[in-house]
Amino acid sequence: MAAVTPLRPVSGLKRATALGGGGSAPAATPKAADPTLGVLIFIGSEVMLFAGLISAFLVSSASAPFWPPANQPRLPVAITGLNTGLLVLSGFTMWTVVRSLRQHDKTGAMRWMGATIVLGALFLAIQGSEWAGLIRFGLTMTSSLYGAMFYLIVGAHALHLAVAVAVLLFVATRVWRGRYEVDFRGVVACSVYWSFVVILWPIIYALVYFS
Amino acid sequence: MAETKPQSAPSTDAHEKMGFWRQYIFSVDHKVIGKQYLFLGLFMGYVGVFLSYVFRWQLAWPGTAVPIWGKVTAPQYYELVTMHGTIMVFFVAMPVLLGAFGNFLIPLMVGARDMAFPRLNMASFWTILVGSVLLLISFFVPGGASHAGWTNYVPLSDASKYLPGNYWGGNLWLIALAIDFASVLMGGINFLTTAIAMRAPGMTIWRMPLFVWQELVASVLFMLSVGPLIAGVVMLLFDRMVGTGFFLPEKGADPLLWQHLFWFFGHPEVYVVAMPGLGIVQEILPVFARKSIFGYRMIVWAVIVAGILSFTVWAHHMFVSGMNPVLAEPFSATTIAISIPFAVMLFAMIATLWRGQITFSTPMLFALGALANFLLGGVTGIPLGTNASDIYLHDTYFVIAHFHNTLVPTAVIAGFGGIYYWFPKMFGRMMNETLGKLHFVFTWVGFNMVFVPLFLIGLGGGQRRIYMSSVYTFYKPLQPLHVIATIGLLVIIVGQIPFLLNFFLSMFRGAKAPANPWHANTLEWATDSPPPHENFHTIPTVVRGPYEYSVPGMEQDWAPQAAAVDAGAAQG
Numbered sequence: 001m002a003a004v005t006p007l008r009p010v011s012g013l014k015r016a017t018a019l020g021g022g023g024s025a026p027a028a029t030p031k032a033a034d035p036t037l038g039v040l041i042f043i044g045s046e047v048m049l050f051a052g053l054i055s056a057f058l059v060s061s062a063s064a065p066f067w068p069p070a071n072q073p074r075l076p077v078a079i080t081g082l083n084t085g086l087l088v089l090s091g092f093t094m095w096t097v098v099r100s101l102r103q104h105d106k107t108g109a110m111r112w113m114g115a116t117i118v119l120g121a122l123f124l125a126i127q128g129s130e131w132a133g134l135i136r137f138g139l140t141m142t143s144s145l146y147g148a149m150f151y152l153i154v155g156a157h158a159l160h161l162a163v164a165v166a167v168l169l170f171v172a173t174r175v176w177r178g179r180y181e182v183d184f185r186g187v188v189a190c191s192v193y194w195s196f197v198v199i200l201w202p203i204i205y206a207l208v209y210f211s
Numbered sequence: 212m213a214e215t216k217p218q219s220a221p222s223t224d225a226h227e228k229m230g231f232w233r234q235y236i237f238s239v240d241h242k243v244i245g246k247q248y249l250f251l252g253l254f255m256g257y258v259g260v261f262l263s264y265v266f267r268w269q270l271a272w273p274g275t276a277v278p279i280w281g282k283v284t285a286p287q288y289y290e291l292v293t294m295h296g297t298i299m300v301f302f303v304a305m306p307v308l309l310g311a312f313g314n315f316l317i318p319l320m321v322g323a324r325d326m327a328f329p330r331l332n333m334a335s336f337w338t339i340l341v342g343s344v345l346l347l348i349s350f351f352v353p354g355g356a357s358h359a360g361w362t363n364y365v366p367l368s369d370a371s372k373y374l375p376g377n378y379w380g381g382n383l384w385l386i387a388l389a390i391d392f393a394s395v396l397m398g399g400i401n402f403l404t405t406a407i408a409m410r411a412p413g414m415t416i417w418r419m420p421l422f423v424w425q426e427l428v429a430s431v432l433f434m435l436s437v438g439p440l441i442a443g444v445v446m447l448l449f450d451r452m453v454g455t456g457f458f459l460p461e462k463g464a465d466p467l468l469w470q471h472l473f474w475f476f477g478h479p480e481v482y483v484v485a486m487p488g489l490g491i492v493q494e495i496l497p498v499f500a501r502k503s504i505f506g507y508r509m510i511v512w513a514v515i516v517a518g519i520l521s522f523t524v525w526a527h528h529m530f531v532s533g534m535n536p537v538l539a540e541p542f543s544a545t546t547i548a549i550s551i552p553f554a555v556m557l558f559a560m561i562a563t564l565w566r567g568q569i570t571f572s573t574p575m576l577f578a579l580g581a582l583a584n585f586l587l588g589g590v591t592g593i594p595l596g597t598n599a600s601d602i603y604l605h606d607t608y609f610v611i612a613h614f615h616n617t618l619v620p621t622a623v624i625a626g627f628g629g630i631y632y633w634f635p636k637m638f639g640r641m642m643n644e645t646l647g648k649l650h651f652v653f654t655w656v657g658f659n660m661v662f663v664p665l666f667l668i669g670l671g672g673g674q675r676r677i678y679m680s681s682v683y684t685f686y687k688p689l690q691p692l693h694v695i696a697t698i699g700l701l702v703i704i705v706g707q708i709p710f711l712l713n714f715f716l717s718m719f720r721g722a723k724a725p726a727n728p729w730h731a732n733t734l735e736w737a738t739d740s741p742p743p744h745e746n747f748h749t750i751p752t753v754v755r756g757p758y759e760y761s762v763p764g765m766e767q768d769w770a771p772q773a774a775a776v777d778a779g780a781a782q783g
């Protein structure tokens with residue numbers, strides 16, 4: 001192998017370079033920018049997406065004479081309250097994953113990762129059964145503007161959570177294989193995104209279930 | 212060094228020897244991706260021009276057969292206009308200004324080896340390619356492409372009973388747009404992360420070229436404004452395909468909601484196009500005036516202020532929509548306020564020329580042409596932003612002429628300027644000056660021949676989006692102006708021949724370009740033309756701002772930002 005990898009002075013973000021890793025870059029290139037930064041920027045767009053959905057919800061509910069309409073089922077506030085608790089709990093378990101990695105405790109990280117995934121999946125399952133019930137009682141996307149708005153906003157959140165669960169599953173396999181023992185910024189980025197999805201939910205819950 | 216991967220320390224040589232597919236097609240190199248965007252944008256641009264050729268012929272000589280196309284029917288007219296606007300804004304202006312120039316230049320200008328997330332960058336290109344193909348396919352589905360206008364207002368665009376037969380065209384329009392947004396989002400994440408985290412040593416934010424600033428502010432605007440419209444697009448798709456009624460008054464919804472969601476995005480979006488275009492002009496002017504840009508920091512602040520204000524003006528598109536008229540006053544006020552930072556920027560650009568040593572080379576001609584017309588576009592925005600006069604001017608050709616005088620100077624004229632200016636860096640060869648000047652004269656004169664008459668038509672009360680103007684008596688006196696405008700478009704089209712010849716011939720036959728043919732300061736000129744894989748032989752150290760030209764006491768009239776010009780780079 002040609003031995004002359006040209007000397008490359010460290011650039012801007014020193015921390016990034018020192019940690020290496022990231023794609024197919026040769027060891028010393030400052031290619032691996034912190035993924036958390038990218039995720040934070042993305043969350044900016046996500047916040048605006050949900051701000052758009054929430055404004056649409058408010059505009060629609062404000063112009064309706066009755067909200068929710070008289071002939072539509074009421075939402076199960078209590079069960080969903082419990083479900084909210086599960087999701088908030090998952091925020092803490094995800095946070096513990098990062099803490100374990102910081103302490104080089106791989107088994108701990110795996111355990112908390114598993115707990116986070118289970119909590120997230122459980123939230124989705126409970127929400128799914130709730131939807132099944134509501135559909136049986138006649139609340140669908142086409143039954144009323146109320147129904148359409150409900151499934152749109154809650155569904156948008158559920159979709160985000162489902163994607164986050166899938167990403168966590170993928171990341172868990174990489175933790176298992178020891179990918180994050182030195183550079184776990186990928187996991188930190190995941191936890192930031194997860195926190196966003198968790199924090200978003202109580203807002204939607206308060207807005208949709210109590211309006 | 213914590214390299215956890217098994218293949219230890221691959222050398223750069225291994226990188227240079229990638230197969231054809233990895234190197235030119237599925238490349239993660241920002242320079243290749245930038246060029247891919249450029250080719251896509253140029254192709255879609257000429258599709259967009261072709262569509263305007265067909266409907267402009269119909270406007271000038273209503274009801275006659277258009278050469279190459281034939282007679283234009285009414286639904287076809289609306290299909291052409293809709294697709295022209297959609298393609299030009301979302302599949303030409305954005306891919307060229309953000310995708311091509313942003314991708315190619317941001318890492319080079321800040322001194323990085325690539326974008327922060329190269330694979331995301333590649334995904335961004337392939338995503339927009341899929342979107343473009345879907346949009347083009349929509350011409351061939353039963354009922355043709357969308358007829359609902361580029362603003363896609365409800366209820367016209369909502370339930371299939373309003374535009375029967377345009378079901379798949381309308382759906383594909385929405386899907387292609389959502390895909391386009393996803394692509395630009397990926398790009399924006401990369402642009403911002405790269406400029407924030409991957410700058411070369413010494414590249415402080417106040418030493419970043421204005422082009423980088425403009426791209427960054429444009430990316431922020433895009434990323435913060437597109438969310439609500441993505442929500443709207445999804446809602447509209449549900450309305451059309453599932454039968455919900457998010458925007459249908461008969462289901463109790465408020466149809467103005469769509470307009471709010473669209474324009475909350477739409478106004479920042481025009482700055483997403485304008486800002487990088489102005490950034491290109493601001494790179495070109497100092498180099499060919501051999502003078503520092505006037506008021507560098509003032510320009511940066513003006514861009515930031517304009518960016519913030521751009522979120523507060525959207526309802527100026529809705530003065531006659533039936534929204535609460537009380538809202539008209541504050542939105543007029545913010546709109547007039549936003550012209551201040553743009554005026555600041557334009558004055559700074561003009562002041563840059565003052566007592567400069569100006570060379571009228573092709574990039575400079577395009578930059579000056581863009582500046583002149585953007586001024587006209589900005590000034591004519593004021594009567595449109597003032598609700599009293601907009602009630603008369605709304606939906607006339609005055610509006611068409613106004614926004615083409617903002618979008619075409621930035622996306623097309625400055626875009627061409629950027630191509631002439633950075634072509635040596637992109638392809639390692641020089642373009643031909645004579646052909647370039649010919650291209651400029653035809654394009655710029657043609658452009659003004661199209662749109663100055665349209666201002667007059669609009670002032671005369673000529674409504675836009677009218678298929679057969681000959682059936683209205685009030686249109687009769689305005690008709691000769693339409694003929695002039697269409698002849699102007701033919702002039703533009705003829706002017707593209709020298710460009711295409713120049714572009715493709717120079718790519719293979721042009722004189723070899725030196726590293727720094729224009730004697731410019733910014734970092735992209737401190738490396739080879741074209742730059743090597745990973746951009747720099749050694750990452751440069753930045754020692755000064757980007758616009759130090761003709762500094763008294765220096766022997767040469769430029770002072771590169773890099774401490775020492777890249778060791779391996781061919782000198783020029």
Ligand code: HEM
Pocket residue numbers: 260263267292293295296297299300304359360361362611615618619622623661675676677700703
């Ligand atoms: C070749 C140069 C161009 C010509 C001759 C041209 C001409 C026109 C004309 C005459 C209309 C109005 C049609 C009508 O209302 O009946 C129009 C609409 C429009 N154009 Fe262009 N245009 C050109 C380039 C561009 C570019 C570069 C952009 C954007 C970057 C653009 C964006 C639009 C938009 C958004 C509309 C509104 C479509 C609608 O009403 O839904 N055009 N164009």
Ligand SMILES: [Cu+2]
Pocket residue numbers: 477478524525527528
């Ligand atoms: Cu606007």
